[in-house]
Amino acid sequence: MxxxxxxxxxxxxxxxxxxxxxxxxxxxxxxxxxxxxxxxxxxxxxxxxxxxxxxxxxxxxxxxxxxxxxxxxxxxxxxxxxxxxxxxxxxxxxxxxxxxxxxxxxxxxxxxxxxxxLTALRTAAASVVAARHLAPKDAKVMAMIGNGAQCEFQALAFHHVLGIEEVRLYDIDPAATSKAARNLAETDLRVVSCKTAEDAITGAQIITTCTADKKQATILTDNMVGTGVHLNAIGGDCPGKTELHRDILLRSDIFVEFPPQTRVEGEIQQLDADHPVTELWRVIAGKAEGRTSTSQITLFDSVGFAxxxxxxxxxxxxxxxxxxxxxxxxxxxxxxxxxxxxxxxxxxxx
Amino acid sequence: MxxxxxxxxxxxxxxxxxxxxxxxxxxxxxxxxxxxxxxxxxxxxxxxxxxxxxxxxxxxxxxxxxxxxxxxxxxxxxxxxxxxxxxxxxxxxxxxxxxxxxxxxxxxxxxxxxxxxLTALRTAAASVVAARHLAPKDAKVMAMIGNGAQCEFQALAFHHVLGIEEVRLYDIDPAATSKAARNLAETDLRVVSCKTAEDAITGAQIITTCTADKKQATILTDNMVGTGVHLNAIGGDCPGKTELHRDILLRSDIFVEFPPQTRVEGEIQQLDADHPVTELWRVIAGKAEGRTSTSQITLFDSVGFAxxxxxxxxxxxxxxxxxxxxxxxxxxxxxxxxxxxxxxxxxxxx
Structure with missing residues (x-):
């Protein structure tokens, strides 16, 4: 039977x-x-x-x-x-x-x-893993450009794992910033809502960009990025979608997940195919150097990997x-x- | 709220x-x-x-x-x-x-x-679609070599859609044949359990091969396949797994689902990469000929396609x-x- x-x-x-x-x-x-x-x-x-x-x-x-x-x-x-x-x-x-x-x-x-x-959680998790190895050691302030679905997860993760004390929010849509500020009000993060991207990055040692436009955008221009910061670039994650001006990339040491995917999808789609990048896993495994000086700009060109x-x-x-x-x-x-x-x-x- | x-x-x-x-x-x-x-x-x-x-x-x-x-x-x-x-x-x-x-x-x-x-159903369905266009018009007898999980679905499909009246079962494991014969007993198919593959193909206008060994096997040798039959080859469906002797392929007109996949996975992995094959959809669409003579051997080299x-x-x-x-x-x-x-x-x- x-x-x-x-x-x-x-x-x-x-x-x-x-x-x-x-x-x-x-x-x-x-x-x-x-x-x-x-x-x-x-x-x-x-x-x-x-x-x-x-x-x-x-x-x-x-x-x-x-x-x-x-x-x-x-x-x-x-x-x-x-x-x-x-x-x-x-x-x-x-x-x-x-x-x-x-x-x-x-x-x-x-x-x-x-x-x-779960993807929102893992994206924030990957960001803090990279920042743990690349961000300035004493980073306390993070700018968040783009206050959509990913924003609060990033803020909480950097607060909890890296000790970030202040997040500075900016979005082209003030309603998104209000939403994020409201959600983060119950944490012990200091939350500052900003009217411009320039204002948001003031005093920030870490700049997270996480915008949704599916196009070549310029969320940050070259003159906005000072020495020594860590850029956590989340939003440039498919062909034709980028957030950073190309000149910023040329001044940065660039760290990626899986080069064959990032070359097509990440910020570095703006660069030559042989532009030097470092695989993040090699830094973690001690096979490559991460941040080596306080003046260096580090860029985690995150696209999300399997x-x-x-x-x-x-x-x-x-x-x-x-x-x-x-x-x-x-x-x-x-x-x-x-x-x-x-x-x-x-x-x-x- | x-x-x-x-x-x-x-x-x-x-x-x-x-x-x-x-x-x-x-x-x-x-x-x-x-x-x-x-x-x-x-x-x-x-x-x-x-x-x-x-x-x-x-x-x-x-x-x-x-x-x-x-x-x-x-x-x-x-x-x-x-x-x-x-x-x-x-x-x-x-x-x-x-x-x-x-x-x-x-x-x-x-x-x-x-x-x-569902895969068992769709595999049987694809087989009858191919046979509708390739098998001899008056086919009444089908040999089933390999009496595993797919066997009864094939038998029922050919009975219902193509009017096959007799299936002749053979498997190297007699228990598999008994299982299939028992399951098919309640249909109005005439079911004949055979002790050899040679016996099973006697009088069959359609020969379905559906065995599970993951290797180059020779379920059928060249001398077993007479003119005019339709071969429905299901089991050769991944690299290194075939069922038919190469010489049979050379005598057959070969029909496939998607050549880039079948060249790697199907019976034709035994042939040169440029051996002529016909895409089944072209026959159905009237863009290529299916069966053109009663003496022709037609082979549907089925691997299953998305x-x-x-x-x-x-x-x-x-x-x-x-x-x-x-x-x-x-x-x-x-x-x-x-x-x-x-x-x-x-x-x-x-």
Whole structure:
């Protein structure tokens, strides 16, 4: 007699948006970002174990849908993510994402998770990992240019992990700045809302740019960037979308995640294909130098890479099993006799 | 006040294995395969509208995990599928799969579905689509070499769609043949269990090979294949895995799904890279000839292509909404203000 109840093996734990919020609020937003940052850093340290490939993108007039797979030989992960700049005006999210973690040895998925919230956490986590190695040691003030969906996560992460005490907010839309200031009011960060980008960067040792326009923009011009700062450039992350004036890049030491992807998607798409950049993992592993002087401008040209999503999915997998905040999905067919798929269907009590 | 209930837009319909079986048994297995075959054929007719790319594979010692994306400009679909030959001996499925359908205009997923059962259905559907255009018109007898998970779906599909009256089963493992014969006993197919491959192909106008060994095997030798037959070669579907002796290929007119993928994965990996093959969609569209004589050997060198999964997902999407056999998953974050993702998390009632 065929057992018609799906076995444990057929079940895939699913972390919904609601469960993700339960996990994150239970552990704390800043604490979760810090934990993911530690995982990202540990995974960067074993960078060479990962199967790395540029994301697989399907472009359309309205936007892009991407698959970002990677594997460390033991686990396989991928993220589905879209980017549709016009969505916001139509009442949809610009970016939505979900991801899967699987066992390499048998190919079975072991986690399905929402990743819209998780991507915001992992992006902030990757930023603080880079800043930990590149920012001036005594940085206390961060400018945040662009106060959209990513802004507060960045602010909290830099406060909690790097000891940033003041964030200076600027957005072309004052409503975005108000929203961010309101959300950050309950933290013990000093929040300063600014009317211009120039005002925002005043006294900042770290400048984070995180704007959404899908075009070649110039959020920062060359004369705005003084010596010694660390630039955390988040928003230039797809072909044709940049935030920094090219001259700034020429004065900076540039650090990237995965050069084949960043050359196409990052700020450095403005530079020659052989312009020298340093892979962040090499700095973390002690194979390359990070910040070497107080006058140096360091630039983390962040586009988001599959290994960072992998690190984040591994964190969520552990947190979901620890907290029980997940739902088992009957996602894998599991007939008693693997060759009797037809019999399983035919005899199902439907 | 933020509405904490996930909105309709945040919900993605999920078809579990149980729901898939409810849908398939409700409509009928053969009828479902026939409906998917019609969709595959209709989608082959508009082949040039599809964004086509070879699958993205992550190989390991134990097997492979693949992502198979495609898009017709309006919808985007992808399948996750693993292939782990050693799984069966360890109590796992050799192949498991799931897939997603999304809107291209806003990037939102509109369906998550199990695809282990669905892949079996779509593989049988693709086979009958090819046979409809390539097999001898009066074919009544089919040999089935390999009586594993795919076998009964093929038999039913050829019976229902092409009018095959007799299937002749052979497998190196008699238990597999018994299983298939038992499952097919309730149909009005004439089922003949054979002790050798030679016996199975006696009098068959169509020979379907569907074995699982991950190696260069020779299920059929040259002298076993007479003139006029149609070969439906399913099992040779990844690098290093073939079923037919090379000499058979040299005597056959070969039809394939997507040459860049089939050259690497199909039977024709045994041939020179420029050996002439015909794309199946061109036959369906009247741009190339299919069977032109009764003495011709036609070979459908099937490896499974992303557009076929897309066609199958579109069928399931419609069937799920029609029957209500699905579960809404809270998979997409949907804050009232798209820029206030942080506020959504911070104010969640968790």
């Amino acid at each position: 065929t057992d018609l109840n799906p076995s444990r093996m057929a079940m895939v734990p699913f972390v919904s948006v609601h469960d993700m919020m339960r996990i994150v609020n239970g552990d704390g937003v800043a604490e979760t970002i810090a934990a993911i940052a530690d995982r990202i850093e540990a995974d960067f340290l074993r960078w060479e174990q990962f199967d790395k490939t540029p994301r697989v993108a399907a472009h359309s007039e309205e936007g892009v849908i991407e698959l970002m797979p990677t594997s460390d030989g033991e686990r396989y992960g991928f993220k589905y993510v879209n980017g549709h700049p016009a969505n916001m005006g139509r009442g949809f999210q610009t970016v939505t994402a979900f991801g899967v973690l699987a066992r390499v040895d048998n190919g079975y998925p072991i986690l399905l998770s929402e990743m819209t919230v 290994t960072e999503d992998f690190s984040a999915l591994c964190h969520v997998h552990e947190a979901a099993l620890r907290t029980g905040f997940y739902l088992d999905l009957d996602m894998l067919a599991d007939p008693d006799d693997p060759r009797d798929l037809f019999g399983m269907v035919a005899r199902a009590d439907t | 933020t509405d904490l209930n996930p909105s309709r837009m945040a919900m993605v319909p999920f078809v579990s294995v149980h729901d898939m079986m409810r849908i398939v048994n409700g409509d009928g297995v053969a009828e479902t395969i026939a409906a998917i075959a019609d969709r595959i054929e209709a989608d082959f007719l508009r082949w040039e509208q599809f964004d086509k790319t070879p699958r993205v594979a992550a190989h390991s010692e134990e097997g492979v995990i693949e992502l198979m994306p495609t898009s017709d400009g309006e919808r985007y679909g992808f399948k996750y599928v693993n292939g782990h030959p050693a799984n069966m001996g360890r109590g796992f499925q050799t192949v498991t799969a799931f897939g997603v359908l999304a809107r291209v205009d806003n990037g939102y997923p509109i369906l998550l579905s199990e695809m282990t059962v 557009t076929e999964d897309f066609s199958a997902l579109c069928h399931v999407h419609e069937a799920a909404l029609r029957t209500g056999f699905y579960l809404d998953l809270d998979m997409l974050a949907d804050p009232d203000d798209p820029r206030d993702l942080f506020g959504m998390v911070a104010r969640a009632d968790t």
